[in-house]
Amino acid sequence: LTESAHIKDMLAFFRVLINPWDNLSWNRILLQLEKVGPKTVQRILATLRDADDPLAALAKYRPAPGWKAQFDRLTDTLRRLCLPDQAPADQFDLVMTYYEPVFEKMYHDDYPRRRKELDQVRVLISGYGDLQAFVDDTALDPPDVSGAPVVDGDDEQRLILSTIHSAKGLEWDTVFVIGLAEGRFPHQNTQPGEQYEEERRLLYVAATRAKRELSLTYPKELFTPDRQHLRCAMSPFLREISAGLYNRVERAGAVTQPLTSDYPMDLPPPKPRTTVPTAPGEYAEGMRVSHAFFGLGRVASLPGPRRVEVLFDRHGSKILHLDYARLEIVG
Structure with a gap:
């Protein structure tokens, strides 16, 4: 579904909200403007690339009279998308209000069929509590479990990228779960209680996909959308794991805590x-x-x-x- 052109058009709006320096998504959005070609888009992108706040820089850009009206509609839509306390479904409706007349002109030949697919996206996004999770999930295709043969015939050499939701019911010999940093898993906006425990259950699903080896990883530093370096700590879920159940490996490969599941579990609790x-x-x-x-x-x-x-x-x-x-x- 996410490979369709009209779906990519919609997702581009959400991706620039998460990462305002996403040139590919900006390129897709700006080329929808009438009378705007690749050269004009490149000039706009050069302005956004050097800005501390690309969305604010876009609002200050001076369009030509021939496409000013639609450009103003675009910047107003983006401004409203950035307002606080909006559910992803509400943001979808805002984008659709702007995009629908563009969509009808671009895909007039089979508009009804494509419109139904956008309605499916509306249903999907309604199940998400925050836009970041939706964008993350649409960035990866679900694993292919159709049984189709691998092109080179060497199944052991494949690397599968998957979201946790897409991996439910599947297993692999080796699994890496990435991004387990405080504030990201669980998400910093997760409320104590049921939401917190649901995040814990998701980690359980991810961890139990591994049949032989499981690696749980977190970054020590993140590069934020506003181009700031942010130091990270491991997820509180990882800190709850008993020390005798894992090996801790640093970036260089050194095992700093040589502990395994065979490690004696009758040690006194740490002070x-x-x-x-x-x-x-x-x-x-x-x-x-x-x-x-x-x-x-x-x-x-x-x-x-x-x-x-x-x-x-x-x-x-x-x-x-x-x-x-x-x-x-x-x-």
Whole structure:
């Protein structure tokens, strides 16, 4: 479905919201403007490429009179798409309002059939709580499980990229689960309770796809859409795994914690860090705390044993495990 031209047109709008420097998606959107050709698009892209905020730079771009009206409609649509507190389905409807007249002209020969496919996308996106997850899932095709033979006949040399949802019910000898960083898995906007546990169940699905070897990975640093470097910590789900159940391997390949499932499990529990309160009861909702990386924040809730949810002034809501988080009570 996502290989159809009209579906790619729609997805391009969502992708530039997630990554405003996505030149391929911008190229697709801008070429839909009447009387705009590749040379004009390249001039616009050069402006966006050097801007700290490509969406703002586009709004300031001066179009020619012949395509100014449609260009203004495009920039207004993008502005409305960036407004806060919108569900992905609402953003789809905004894009469709702009795109439909363009769509009818471009695909007038089989418009009804293509329109039904866009309706299917509307149904799909309604099942997502945030746009990032939808874009991530559409970036990868589901694994081919039709039984068709591999072209070169060497099945062992294949690398399959899949979302967790697409991998349900499938198994492989070796599985790598990537991106297990704090704030990304679970997503930083995940609410304590059922949403949090649903994210945990998704990780369980991913981990149980492996028959022999499982690697759980996280980046130590991310490059954000606004071109800033952001240091990362591992997902709280990984920090909950007992130390005797895994090997920890650094980037260079060195095993820094040579632990396996055969490691004796009757070891005494690790001593809590002296800077961390030993009981959740020492925290209370509304209490001001400080974290070495996230800075100042306020305790929002105590979602579970040894966990505290903190709404940080500059980094939003985070759920921290008290065995690992270095929190200082400041008021």
